Amino acid sequence: MQARVHVMLKAGVLDPQGEAVRHALGAMGFDGVKGVRQGKVIDLELAEGSTEADVRRMCEKLLANTVIESFTIEMA
Amino acid sequence: MHAAIIVFPGSNCDRDLAVAFESAGFRVSMVWHKDTGLPEDVDIVGVPGGFSFGDYLRCGAIAAQSPICRAVIAHASRGGYVLGVCNGFQVLTETGILPGALLRNARLKYICKTVGLRVETPDSAFTAGYGRGEVIDIPIAHHDGNYFADADTLAQLRAEDRIAFTYTDNPNGSTGDIAGILSANRRVLGMMPHPERAADAAHGGTEGAALFRALAGVLTPA
Numbered sequence: 061m062q063a064r065v066h067v068m069l070k071a072g073v074l075d076p077q078g079e080a081v082r083h084a085l086g087a088m089g090f091d092g093v094k095g096v097r098q099g100k101v102i103d104l105e106l107a108e109g110s111t112e113a114d115v116r117r118m119c120e121k122l123l124a125n126t127v128i129e130s131f132t133i134e135m136a
Numbered sequence: 137m138h139a140a141i142i143v144f145p146g147s148n149c150d151r152d153l154a155v156a157f158e159s160a161g162f163r164v165s166m167v168w169h170k171d172t173g174l175p176e177d178v179d180i181v182g183v184p185g186g187f188s189f190g191d192y193l194r195c196g197a198i199a200a201q202s203p204i205c206r207a208v209i210a211h212a213s214r215g216g217y218v219l220g221v222c223n224g225f226q227v228l229t230e231t232g233i234l235p236g237a238l239l240r241n242a243r244l245k246y247i248c249k250t251v252g253l254r255v256e257t258p259d260s261a262f263t264a265g266y267g268r269g270e271v272i273d274i275p276i277a278h279h280d281g282n283y284f285a286d287a288d289t290l291a292q293l294r295a296e297d298r299i300a301f302t303y304t305d306n307p308n309g310s311t312g313d314i315a316g317i318l319s320a321n322r323r324v325l326g327m328m329p330h331p332e333r334a335a336d337a338a339h340g341g342t343e344g345a346a347l348f349r350a351l352a353g354v355l356t357p358a
């Protein structure tokens with residue numbers, strides 16, 4: 061089974077990489093991009109029977125730094 | 137006096153930090169990240185700069201889960217002294233020994249230059265050799281030195297006089313110009329600038345040496 065974890069900087073935490081992408085899009089002529097936030101997608105290949113609670117513990121302990129990042133989990 | 141310097145794969149300031157401690161009179165042991173314990177009589181742990189584990193995932197995140205870091209956390213929670221420099225500061229925030237986190241520099245560039253640091257408090261074993269408000273020149277070399285903490289944490293750091301150093305000209309977007317912070321018991325210092333790179337006349341500056349001398353003064357057995 062698989063899980064997909066999305067890790068994003070929390071709202072209010074400056075994302076300078078997202079800002080740089082936004083500037084680049086504007087410079088390329090893509091008007092109307094008001095904001096860009098960049099994050100990470102982490103795909104996990106898991107043993108059968110693994111639970112979302114297991115993945116949540118992985119996120120809290122390692123995959124995300126909850127001081128600055130939030131995460132969401134999709135189990136599949 | 138005995139200093140233990142932690143060595144991770146990708147550490148590259150470990151030997152510089154060892155030389156700075158030795159010059160101040162410390163005996164130094166290098167401790168590999170897979171070791172599970174520190175030398176028994178250790179007075180201070182140095183967590184050096186570099187790119188532990190290639191900065192994969194987040195700077196310091198994987199190092200913070202290494203076996204030796206459990207021993208470093210135990211040492212700190214017993215009231216032991218710890219100095220984390222640059223990647224070492226990132227490791228200390230990732231372990232939770234120090235609050236906050238280090239984000240990508242606001243202007244996205246890796247910055248390697250000497251900067252002015254204001255000593256915000258001389259009230260610690262690390263900063264006792266400086267005067268309050270004194271400005272010293274210390275090199276920085278980082279891509280992720282932009283200190284972030286939420287408003288409550290910042291207010292607490294300020295109220296408890298735990299901001300050790302600020303930048304005179306903020307190079308990286310760091311909240312409150314913060315360059316280094318102390319733990320609540322003032323025995324753990326994390327800082328992005330490299331005092332060990334300004335500790336010998338051959339470095340072009342020696343204003344970091346006072347940090348190691350001050351530590352030696354406090355940790356010398358009576």
